[in-house]
Amino acid sequence: xxxxxxxxxxxxxxxxxxxxxxxxxxxxxSPSLFWYVQHPNKGLQLLLKxxxxxxxxxxxxxxxxxxxKSETSxxxxxxxxxMSDAAEYFCVVGRGSTLGRLYFGxxxxxxxxx
Amino acid sequence: DADVTQTPRNRITKTGKRIMLxxxxxxxxxxxxxxxxxxxxxxxxxxxxxxxxxxxKGEISDGYSVSRQAQAKFSLSLESAIPNQTALYxxxxxDLGTSGGITDTQYFGPGTRLTVL
Numbered sequence: 465x466x467x468x469x470x471x472x473x474x475x476x477x478x479x480x481x482x483x484x485x486x487x488x489x490x491x492x493x494s495p496s497l498f499w500y501v502q503h504p505n506k507g508l509q510l511l512l513k514x515x516x517x518x519x520x521x522x523x524x525x526x527x528x529x530x531x532x533k534s535e536t537s538x539x540x541x542x543x544x545x546x547m548s549d550a551a552e553y554f555c556v557v558g559r560g561s562t563l564g565r566l567y568f569g570x571x572x573x574x575x576x577x578x
Numbered sequence: 579d580a581d582v583t584q585t586p587r588n589r590i591t592k593t594g595k596r597i598m599l600x601x602x603x604x605x606x607x608x609x610x611x612x613x614x615x616x617x618x619x620x621x622x623x624x625x626x627x628x629x630x631x632x633x634x635k636g637e638i639s640d641g642y643s644v645s646r647q648a649q650a651k652f653s654l655s656l657e658s659a660i661p662n663q664t665a666l667y668x669x670x671x672x673d674l675g676t677s678g679g680i681t682d683t684q685y686f687g688p689g690t691r692l693t694v695l
Contacts, residue, residue, distance in 0.1 A: 473618065496681035507582075507668065508621075508686040554620060558681025564609065564672060565636075566684055568620035 468557050470569035478577045483527075483542040485572045487555035490536060496558030497538045498566070499529055503551045511553075514538060525549070550576045581605045582687035584669050590693045597656045599690050601669030608673070610652040611684060612636075612644060615666040624667075627652055659694040666691050 471486040489495060497514040512523025519531045525548075529540045538555060555569040582603045591597050601610065608629050613621040613636075623636030625644040633644055641663060645653045656663055670684040 498683070500686075507688040508670075510683055510685075513683060564674065564681050565623065565626070566621075566681065568622070570618055570620045 468555050468567055468569035470553075470555050470572050472572050473570065474573045474575065476575040476577060477545045479547055480544050483540070483545045483549065483574065485540040485553050485555075485574065487538045487540065487569060488536050489538060489555070489557045491557055491559075493559065497529075497531060498556040498558065499523065499527070499538075499540050500554045500556060501551050502554065502571075508554065511540070545574075545576045547576050547578065550574055582669060582671055582685055584667075584687040584690050586690060587688065588691045590695065591659055592695050593660055595659050595694075597659050597692065599654045599667055599669075599692070601652045601654070601687055603650050603669075603671045603685075603687075605671050605673075605685060606649075607671040607685075608649065609671060609682075610646070611670040611672075612642075612652070612654045613668045613670065614638065614663075615668060615689075621668060624654065656692075656694075659692075661694045664692060664694045 467490050469488045499511040500508040501511050502508050511527050512521045514521045514531045522528045527542045529538050531538055552571045552573050554571050557567050559565045585600045611626045612624040615621045622638050624642050625636055627633045627646045630646050643655045667690045669687040672682040672684045674682040
């Protein structure tokens with residue numbers, strides 16, 4: 465079975481400080497892992513994707529995530545938050561079968577204070 | 579132009595009405611998906627289609643039906659809308675399912691906000 469747990473429903477940071485959004489997964493297969501971002505009144509945009517090529521994955525807008533198999537974690541980080549990072553972030557696991565289904569976490573709302 | 583488009587973007591309807599949400603894509607992908615998003619629940623899969631002749635139920639298909647009119651078009655219908663179907667609906671596409679153990683990226687439309695009164 466596959467599941468995703470986003471450990472924080474809301475995270476607030478000040479502009480210029482680091483961002484950490486936490487995600488744990490469970491998967492019966494070697495997982496494909498994604499982070500998507502949803503800005504207000506927008507669709508979902510892919511931030512980054514882990515496909516086993518490298519454990520540290522770099523995405524768009526300065527975000528990166530590290531796959532830690534021993535901890536079953538895939539936390540999203542950014543060294544310095546920007547006001548434009550305020551959005552909802554989803555951690556997603558892909559089922560390791562030909563079906564290609566995705567399983568979404570419940571989301572983390574990131575607030576960035578000036 | 580956007581690769582995945584959804585119409586309408588917003589819709590308000592009454593209980594018992596039939597509603598159709600439409601999705602079109604220009605990415606040339608075979609696989610299409612319908613999700614609903616509720617606050618605090620993430621996205622849940624309603625239906626998915628691997629090609630025009632292949633349609634499958636997702637986690638929450640009750641009360642919904644779909645039609646794959648062509649490779650590029652995938653419609654979601656609510657036969658008799660009820661208030662708890664008020665949600666944000668997303669269409670998505672992908673080229674492949676899983677290849678070499680890697681799940682393909684899905685690309686999302688902008689969403690349709692549906693309100694059932």
